[in-house]
Amino acid sequence: MSITVNIYYTGTGDSALKFVREMVDSGTVAKIRAVPGNLRYDYFVPVDDCQTVLLIDSWKDQASIDRHHASPMMAKIAELRDKYDLHMKVERYVDDAGIPESNDKFIRK
16 A cells, blocks of 8 residues: 655745745655655646646655655754745555556556
8 A cells, every 4th residue: 555645836036936846856755756665756747737736756665655754854844834934734544455447448558
């Protein structure tokens, strides 16, 4: 079982993009990706909302997320969120063992 958390960071102007750039440039993203239990940590920009950045953040289990939340990287994330005055919308998904075979006919590989 894995857990995926989608976090939508929204600000004004290009503040969300500046946040991501600083997360990457400071090495924080690389450190998070190196944490045991992290499966994915990727940012995306919705095509219809240039003031928002989507983070897709996946973890092996809740214990991995808890360790991440207790890490020094969380302080850096909070600092940058405040610096760029970002607000968040959060969605959480638990993997239920993958995509059913019945969906294969709808997926172009």
